[in-house]
Amino acid sequence: MTSLDPILKVSNLSVEFPTDDGIVKAVRGVSFEVRPRDVLGIVGESGCGKSVTAMAVMGLLPRTARVTGSIRFRDDELVGLKPKEMRAYRGQKIAMVFQDPMTALNPVYKVGWQLAEAVRAHEDLTRKQARARSIELLHTVGIPQAESRVDSYPHEFSGGMRQRAMIAMAIANNPDVLIADEPTTALDVTVQAQILEMLINLKDHLNAAIILITHDLGVVAGITDRMQVMYAGKVVETGTADDIFYSPRMPYSIGLLGSLPSHAGSQERLKPISGAPPSLINLPAGCPFSPRCPLADDVCESVEPPQVVVSDGHVSACHHVEALNAMADPLKLFEEVAT
Amino acid sequence: MISFIIRRVLVSIPLLFLASIVAFILVVNTGDPIEDLRTKPNVPKATIALREHELGLDKPVVERYVSWLGKAVHGDFGKTIKNQPVWAQVRRSLGVTLRLVLFAEIVSVLIGVMIGVVSAVKQYSWFDYGATTGAFLLYSLPVLAVGSFLKFILAIRLNRWIGRGDDPLIKTIGEGTANFCTASKPYNCGFIPSVTDFLSHAFLPMLTLVLITFAGYARFSRAAMLETLNADYVRTARAKGLSERRVIMKHAFRTALMTVATVISLDFGALIGGAILTETIFEWHGMGRVLVESINKIDPNLLLCWFFVTAVAVIAFNLIADIIYAVLDPRIRLD
Amino acid sequence: MSTTKRSQIAALALGLALVAGACSSDKKAAPSTTPSTTPSTAAAPTTTPAPAGGEVIYAQEEGGVAFNNATSTNNSFANTEVLNLLQPGPFYIDDKLDFVMWKDLMDSVEVTSTSPQTIVYKINPKAVWSDGVAIDCKDFYLAYMAQNGKVSVANPDFTGPGATDADGNALPETLPVFDAAGTTGYDQMKSVTCSDDNKTVTAVYDTPFADWKGTFGGLVPAHVIEAKTGVADITKVDAVTDSPEIEKIGEFWNTGFDGWDPAIALSGAWYKIDSYTVDKSIVLVKNDKFWGTAANLDTVTLQVITDASAQAAALENGEIQAMQPQADPGVAATLAAASGVTFSPASGLVYEHYDMNAKNPIFADKAVRTAFAACVDRQDIIDKLVAPINPDAKPLNSVIFMPQQTGYEDRFSKYGTFDVAASKKILKGAGWVLGGDGFYAKDGQQLTFKISHKGIQRRSDTAQNTIASCKEAGFNIVEDSDTKFNSQRLPIGDYDVALFAWVGNPLLSAATSVYSVDGGANFQGYVNQEATDMYKVANGELDEAKRLDEMKKVDAAILDDVWTIPLFQLPEMPAWSAKLTGPSFNGPAGLTWNANVWTVS
Ligand SMILES: Nc1ncnc2c1ncn2[C@@H]1O[C@H](COP(=O)(O)OP(=O)(O)OP(=O)(O)O)[C@@H](O)[C@H]1O
Numbered sequence A: 001m002t003s004l005d006p007i008l009k010v011s012n013l014s015v016e017f018p019t020d021d022g023i024v025k026a027v028r029g030v031s032f033e034v035r036p037r038d039v040l041g042i043v044g045e046s047g048c049g050k051s052v053t054a055m056a057v058m059g060l061l062p063r064t065a066r067v068t069g070s071i072r073f074r075d076d077e078l079v080g081l082k083p084k085e086m087r088a089y090r091g092q093k094i095a096m097v098f099q100d101p102m103t104a105l106n107p108v109y110k111v112g113w114q115l116a117e118a119v120r121a122h123e124d125l126t127r128k129q130a131r132a133r134s135i136e137l138l139h140t141v142g143i144p145q146a147e148s149r150v151d152s153y154p155h156e157f158s159g160g161m162r163q164r165a166m167i168a169m170a171i172a173n174n175p176d177v178l179i180a181d182e183p184t185t186a187l188d189v190t191v192q193a194q195i196l197e198m199l200i201n202l203k204d205h206l207n208a209a210i211i212l213i214t215h216d217l218g219v220v221a222g223i224t225d226r227m228q229v230m231y232a233g234k235v236v237e238t239g240t241a242d243d244i245f246y247s248p249r250m251p252y253s254i255g256l257l258g259s260l261p262s263h264a265g266s267q268e269r270l271k272p273i274s275g276a277p278p279s280l281i282n283l284p285a286g287c288p289f290s291p292r293c294p295l296a297d298d299v300c301e302s303v304e305p306p307q308v309v310v311s312d313g314h315v316s317a318c319h320h321v322e323a324l325n326a327m328a329d330p331l332k333l334f335e336e337v338a339t
Numbered sequence B: 001m002i003s004f005i006i007r008r009v010l011v012s013i014p015l016l017f018l019a020s021i022v023a024f025i026l027v028v029n030t031g032d033p034i035e036d037l038r039t040k041p042n043v044p045k046a047t048i049a050l051r052e053h054e055l056g057l058d059k060p061v062v063e064r065y066v067s068w069l070g071k072a073v074h075g076d077f078g079k080t081i082k083n084q085p086v087w088a089q090v091r092r093s094l095g096v097t098l099r100l101v102l103f104a105e106i107v108s109v110l111i112g113v114m115i116g117v118v119s120a121v122k123q124y125s126w127f128d129y130g131a132t133t134g135a136f137l138l139y140s141l142p143v144l145a146v147g148s149f150l151k152f153i154l155a156i157r158l159n160r161w162i163g164r165g166d167d168p169l170i171k172t173i174g175e176g177t178a179n180f181c182t183a184s185k186p187y188n189c190g191f192i193p194s195v196t197d198f199l200s201h202a203f204l205p206m207l208t209l210v211l212i213t214f215a216g217y218a219r220f221s222r223a224a225m226l227e228t229l230n231a232d233y234v235r236t237a238r239a240k241g242l243s244e245r246r247v248i249m250k251h252a253f254r255t256a257l258m259t260v261a262t263v264i265s266l267d268f269g270a271l272i273g274g275a276i277l278t279e280t281i282f283e284w285h286g287m288g289r290v291l292v293e294s295i296n297k298i299d300p301n302l303l304l305c306w307f308f309v310t311a312v313a314v315i316a317f318n319l320i321a322d323i324i325y326a327v328l329d330p331r332i333r334l335d
Numbered sequence C: 001m002s003t004t005k006r007s008q009i010a011a012l013a014l015g016l017a018l019v020a021g022a023c024s025s026d027k028k029a030a031p032s033t034t035p036s037t038t039p040s041t042a043a044a045p046t047t048t049p050a051p052a053g054g055e056v057i058y059a060q061e062e063g064g065v066a067f068n069n070a071t072s073t074n075n076s077f078a079n080t081e082v083l084n085l086l087q088p089g090p091f092y093i094d095d096k097l098d099f100v101m102w103k104d105l106m107d108s109v110e111v112t113s114t115s116p117q118t119i120v121y122k123i124n125p126k127a128v129w130s131d132g133v134a135i136d137c138k139d140f141y142l143a144y145m146a147q148n149g150k151v152s153v154a155n156p157d158f159t160g161p162g163a164t165d166a167d168g169n170a171l172p173e174t175l176p177v178f179d180a181a182g183t184t185g186y187d188q189m190k191s192v193t194c195s196d197d198n199k200t201v202t203a204v205y206d207t208p209f210a211d212w213k214g215t216f217g218g219l220v221p222a223h224v225i226e227a228k229t230g231v232a233d234i235t236k237v238d239a240v241t242d243s244p245e246i247e248k249i250g251e252f253w254n255t256g257f258d259g260w261d262p263a264i265a266l267s268g269a270w271y272k273i274d275s276y277t278v279d280k281s282i283v284l285v286k287n288d289k290f291w292g293t294a295a296n297l298d299t300v301t302l303q304v305i306t307d308a309s310a311q312a313a314a315l316e317n318g319e320i321q322a323m324q325p326q327a328d329p330g331v332a333a334t335l336a337a338a339s340g341v342t343f344s345p346a347s348g349l350v351y352e353h354y355d356m357n358a359k360n361p362i363f364a365d366k367a368v369r370t371a372f373a374a375c376v377d378r379q380d381i382i383d384k385l386v387a388p389i390n391p392d393a394k395p396l397n398s399v400i401f402m403p404q405q406t407g408y409e410d411r412f413s414k415y416g417t418f419d420v421a422a423s424k425k426i427l428k429g430a431g432w433v434l435g436g437d438g439f440y441a442k443d444g445q446q447l448t449f450k451i452s453h454k455g456i457q458r459r460s461d462t463a464q465n466t467i468a469s470c471k472e473a474g475f476n477i478v479e480d481s482d483t484k485f486n487s488q489r490l491p492i493g494d495y496d497v498a499l500f501a502w503v504g505n506p507l508l509s510a511a512t513s514v515y516s517v518d519g520g521a522n523f524q525g526y527v528n529q530e531a532t533d534m535y536k537v538a539n540g541e542l543d544e545a546k547r548l549d550e551m552k553k554v555d556a557a558i559l560d561d562v563w564t565i566p567l568f569q570l571p572e573m574p575a576w577s578a579k580l581t582g583p584s585f586n587g588p589a590g591l592t593w594n595a596n597v598w599t600v601s
């Protein structure tokens, strides 16, 4: 889509949290890159490490987290930066929209104040200018009567408006990368669509890259250029949206698709993947998905699958890519096994 | 806001009224104020009858309550069993308690909140461990032990050590030296000498109060801060690229302050009843002493007046706590 | 409950209220022989010059509140401690509990006739109140008027015969005009007359009253009342009949002396009130109008320090110089260990005892009473409860005399020495049979009863000690602890054995109502007509030596009946700065009784 250089390049990122019970390996060797106006989707079940990845990029992980690998913003390495140095990127170069707009805004300050604060964090503006900019931002994200709404408190906003305000805050400094971590999960379906549409429009407006994190494939369908499927801290399949949707080569991706209403077909029941993700403290030796995988065999249980190139830009971490290639309709994988 | 206050005050009245009935019943059942007189061998029966009459002990409880209430609503709290005006004593004691508690409370809050905030921000650091353990120790130490220890080390020993054994610099009792400012020593009654004397008396009890109360505030504000530090909006604030200082003060602390301020204000209301133990140990004749004395002496009017003032203070500071909360939290509307 | 001791001391006020103010004196200097009724001519101020000046702060557990210590409302030991130094009276009580004439005030006090008993008081013409007005017969007359108990007015609550109060007790038809804590002595006076330009007082008694020295203590200035009530001459007001004047006088006497207003609470002794801060302190400075031998210290301050351990710390810290707090083993240990402190524990006036109730037929058998006395381990109780404070404490062996008093002899050890074998022998001899359960019984009646008290720890410990020691002797005793015991059950004799305290009294007549047949404080229903008659005679015997003999016999008669078992005196713990010389323990008057001769270095 664009021939520009990657603006953010994450390579082999790993994050571990030492806890009383042991080391939580939340992210294991994640790599991706985005270019301006790219939309990268990161999908996966709850707990697979999506947010930790995003927080690592923002440098917002707790002090206890051990981050290895590389995060490059243009030419700058972000891993290992001091909190103070990191501040220059946050909000300014890389901004983030959080999952729950109900709690992500400080309840005691007016929305406008919080916006102005974001603006003034990186730009030397007077209060007045910052306020004008806040109103403008609220306009941009489609909040009616922004002039008066700027003086409202978050609790006076609906959920959708709050998320718009959050997005306004995130774009306040024209960031180059906008990470949206499940930005619509807490909202109802119609609002979800509006918000997503707005995000995509903003991308072009700002010339920014968007990383859209979700556990719901439906949300990213049709929006993203590229997608990464994560499982137990690892990227298990990467490809274009079409790759993942129409020729998934990882049983986990297939499972996720199976739980999509549109995909499963109207007459068929939804087939969620049975079982739960493994504990990130004591990961099994083989493929972490093997306990839940219909194709699992001895190799899966003992050897972690390597990244196998399926086609150009489509990579899957599965021992059974060949088998899936051979299958007439891999999407029926779970049903077949079930019967 | 005004209508809220009025409404709350109006609601408090029946509450106060009910509470006064309970208090009255408790008080009249604690014992016989003239027990001693009755068991003295040579007190004339007529004198006992006179005292019963004067104290209303010969009247039914309901009648006694009604007559007490009738006067109390007009601000007349009657006389003690020693025939002293009750209100004068309680007002004086209130002053003593306020002098002791106000300053100590302010210092405790400042120190406590500061330590609490720092240990929350630096959770699991050495400072945090030290402060948390220290606060816990102080919090659980008996006041009596703290007071006695301070008296011994900082008064008795220290005074002798600096050669002021006869004319002690640090005092252990009272709010002032008993024979300091008297009719025959008017020169001691000026501002500077008075304040100097006051400080030499106030040092230990205030230190004791600070030591035993700041720990509570430290613990409380640490907990409140930990909660807000983990809040989503603090993460948002960081994501904006704000300085850590601004994140902590403007976002985490500002919201933690809502609960901290509420607790402080409620505490303060309770303190009006007297810092009973500290007052006892250091002989500050404040509200705490009024309570102890009125119970020991079975002095109904005194106890009821104490109760009344304390109840009003508690209710008032509850109201203030609500107002503070409402002022600090825009989500709360007071009408 | 911590107020017990003090309130009981104040209880001594019954007789003592009267005495309270009278305790003042320059006793150290006074030629202290036994008080004699012979006229002591010319007061001889033989005080040795001592280093003058200095300030002393004395700690009081509670503050004195009133200059008139003879009202039942305000009578207290705390007042006494203040009044010792400023209120005049013809006699004071010294540390041997003797009544000593105060020579600064009295030129002479003489019994001029025994039938009718007539006492003539001659007041030093130089004696004046601190406002310059003479201390004279008017003040004596006022004391008589206020305390003779004969003046009363209609009770407004009295609706007619049969009217009762809330508790169902009969309401009195009249109420006294004066709120007098006691009327002892005054109620027996026929008249008090003034002569010789009001410098001579003549008190004539209806019936002889040997303890007459206890009267006229704690005089309050009559001229102040005259000024306040508009009564021109108080001596012209009939002292025994109700009148508008006397009611006005009564009203002022009851409450007008509350608080220490220097204009009303005048001094008639060494010190006067400089300033008074309610519930905090009373500062006394020298009375420049005092006509006698001046005191040494420039100021004596009485400061209210309720907490005994706070007093101890303040003493060691040099903030106060003398104290006599509530007895407490912990504080005693602190004081004993403190440096720069003289700690002088003593046996006080308040004493604990067991009273057996005549209403319980089990005690009709003297064997039971004596056997009970023999199984009470008085020494062990003392070792456990008193010795930690006062190691010198011994069992009390009299009910009329205190150990330091002339006339005290051991009249009870023969009954009250712990001896289980003897106790059992007595019971066996009286036909009691030891049952298989370890308890004696007779005619199907087990040897069982309750010891009742008002539920304070010391009494519970005492009762438990006795329950255990008497169990060995075959008694089945049960403890009965009841906070309302003293106020409600004791006065109506609702108990088997009562454990409570009396306050020893320098007045030998004080216990009359306790041990006389139908005496007002004879709660146990003790009947010994012979002893009652003897007591009556002794109370009217004006010859001191004869009286002492008679009193000893009364004491022996009461103790020989073994209806009451005196146990021990509660300890007192006076302590003072090592820099202070002069204090000496005085049960009824308190440590300040001789503060006029104290010196500080
Ligand atoms: N500070 C931390 N300490 C220990 N473990 C952590 C910490 N933060 C996250 N984790 C763990 O890391 C794993 C990944 O968490 P993450 O929040 O990235 O999941 P997610 O993919 O965002 O899930 P969701 O869809 O629920 O948001 C989880 O198992 C989580 O428990």
Ligand SMILES: [Mg+2]
Binding pocket: A050, A051, A052, A181
């Ligand atoms: Mg997440």
